[in-house]
Ligand SMILES: O=c1ccn([C@H]2C[C@H](O)[C@@H](COP(=O)(O)OP(=O)(O)OP(=O)(O)O)O2)c(=O)[nH]1
């Protein structure tokens with residue numbers, strides 16, 4: 001069990017903490033903390049504030065992922081998907097949205113714009129070697145096994 005602590009930044013007392021919309025949902029939905037409606041023109045990208053900062057243990061990362069409903073209905077997605085929130089980041093969590101649809105899209109305050117999925121990170125050490133262990137695949141990739 002990991003504890004994640006959120007801080008509502010000044011002026012965002014009305015913004016909900018990230019929350020699951022169903023019992024076993026993987027993602028905690030994030031609300032837009034825009035002070036006034038923001039319009040994303042087709043092809044346009046904007047950094048949308050969430051009004052939240054967070055602290056989590058070093059063994060986890062938070063991923064900011066698109067909501068499929070917004071993507072399907074309006075072409076709205078996260079440009080850097082999945083966004084990475086580092087455990088040592090204490091700034092405002094922001095969501096980089098892009099409009100890949102054909103119509104302008106308006107983001108209103110409190111709208112659920114993305115979801116946050118928490119992932120446990122394996123402990124890693126980095127090293128270097130002249131030779132890597134052989135595998136059957138070897139260097140084959142990018143369609144090597146067929147389409
Ligand atoms: O969707 C995102 C992605 C990142 N961040 C914040 C938290 C993260 O810890 C920090 C840096 O993100 P990242 O490592 O992806 O960006 P970078 O371009 O490598 O910036 P930096 O040099 O600050 O690490 O920006 C967000 O708020 N939302």
Ligand SMILES: [Mg+2]
Pocket residue numbers: none
């Ligand atoms: Mg980085």
